[in-house]
Amino acid sequence: MSGTNGDGTAALQVEEVVRERYSKGAQVREAALCCPVEYDPEFLKRLPEEILERDYGCGDPSQFVREGDVVLDLGSGGGKICYIAAQITGPEGKVIGIDMNDEMLALARKYREELSARFGTPVDFRKGKIQDLALDLDLVAEYLSKNPIDSLDDLARLEEFSEALKRTNPMVPDQSVDLIVSNCVLNLVREADRKQMFSELFRVLKRGGRVAVSDIVSDEEVPSHLKNDPKLWSGCVSGAFTEEGFLRAFEEAGFYGMEIVKRDERPWQVVEGVEFRSMTILAFKGKEGRCLERNQAVIYNGPWKTVTDDDGHTLYRGSRMAVCGKTFRIYTDAGGPYGGEVTPVEPYDAVSPEDAKEFNCRVNAIRDPRETKGIDYDRTQKPDPDLCGPEGCC
Ligand SMILES: C[S@@+](CC[C@H](N)C(=O)[O-])C[C@H]1O[C@@H](n2cnc3c(N)ncnc32)[C@H](O)[C@@H]1O
Incomplete structure (x- = not known):
């Protein structure tokens, strides 16, 4: 299960060990992979025992599903999160689970028709790697069954087929998903593939879309001898992102508004002093695009004295900060x-996007109240009697 790195140290064959571990875990419950999670019992009572038993999640990202959402579950395993999401999205929405493991897909697909009909929501499971959401591996397997590889030319033809498939029939198209969820999976992906994985998340999400991910994170950098331990990696331990690194990876991919919505106080496991615990975070897409001057402002309510967003705008508590139309909407x-x-x-007189000029978002400017009201505004107004209650005016 391991080769060598350039420096001669052992290198783990990550996908191989992960595939082997979860093939077994799909067939028989593996207690060591289970992390205690409280899901809403209302949703669980309508699910088959077999799916509940082979739950290898570490949090509950399904809490962030909204009615009508197109939901994508990365590393869907036995399908529990997908089938919970299906009970929330309803017929206006849709749920897609992605997993690379045949046994896990077989377990999830076993109940697909029955549960989709019961919840009235389309649910689909597709075989693929979460770091390459365009490539449908079921279609690649079908091609291979008709075109076995015997030579380098055959291999080149397979590569061409895969590239064409990604372009013409992507497994998950660009900007097609409202909410990405994932439960205890991102830590299993090879470190070399993680940048691509985050850009794939960004690609498939609609503008305004959200990500809700529960995963195992570490409080310190994980030493390389632990990363090379197949049992620890496949057991969702040593591949963990650091707490900070996890949020930073979303930021670097272009997401904004990241928030830790749950961080278990007690570690799930401690190995050589490094603590591994479950954390659930939210991230949002949609801060990219033009900045237009529409004379809008926001007043940060507090309690912090200042706050800074992912584009570097700083808001001062109580001050009217000038913002562009996009930032105002966000x-x-x-x-x-x-x-x-x-x-x-x-502003008292709205500026339409068509009439708006470019706005320089890099300046943290205060919006003069005169800009809001208009330069010629000189109204004088007595207290409005309609605003007075029976006990008099304020
Ligand atoms: C710890 S289990 C979690 C399963 C499920 N999310 C749950 O809550 O029970 C990890 C799952 O991710 C899948 N997986 C791991 N790496 C993957 C990858 N790179 N692409 C797709 N699936 C992957 C495994 O096959 C397995 O089903």
Whole structure:
């Protein structure tokens, strides 16, 4: 299960050990892979025992599913999160589970028709690697069954077929998903493939889409001898991201508004002093694009004195900060990461996107109230009697 790195140290064949471990885990419950998680019992009571038993998750990202969402579950295993999500999205939504393991897919697919019909939501499981969400491995297997590889030319033809398939019939198309969920999987992916994995998450998500991921993270860098231990890696331990590294990976891929929504106080495992625990985070897509001046402002409500977002805008508590139309929308979106933290200040005369000029988002400028009201604004107003209650005016 291991080769050698360039420096002569042992290198783990990550995919091989992960495949072997979860093929077994799909057939017989493996207690060592289970991390205690509290799911909503209402959703569990409608699921088959076999699926509940082979749960190898470490958190509950299904809490973030909304009605009508197209949900993509990365490393769907026996399908539990998909079947919980299907009970929430309803017929307007859709759920897709991706896994590279045949035995796990067989377990999840066994109940697909029955549960899709019961919940009234389309559910589909596809064979693929989460670091290459365009390549449908069921279609590649079908090609191989008709075109076995006997030579380098055959191999080149397979590569051409795969590339064409990704272009013309991607397993998960660009910008097609509202919510990506994943439960205890990202840590299993080879470190060399992780950058690509995050850009794939970004590619398939719609603008305004969300990610909810539960995973095992470490409080310190994991030493390489632990990373090369097949049992620890495949057991969701030594491939863990560090707590900081996990959030940074989302930031580097272009997501914004990352938030730790749950971090277990007690570690799930401790190995040579390194603590491994479950953490659930949210991330959002949609901060890219043009900045237009629409005379809008926001007032950060506090309690922190200042806060800075993923684009580097700093908000000072109580100050009217000038923001572009895109940032204004992000800050005031009730379903986004900042809903409720700022008070929006709209201009008295709205500026349409067609009439708006470019806005320089790099300057943390205060919006003069005169810009909101208009330079000629000189109204004088007595207390509005309609605002007074029976006990008098404020
Ligand atoms: C720890 S289990 C979690 C399964 C499921 N999410 C759950 O909550 O029970 C990890 C799953 O991820 C799958 N997996 C691991 N690496 C993968 C990869 N690179 N691409 C697709 N699936 C992967 C495994 O086959 C396995 O089913």
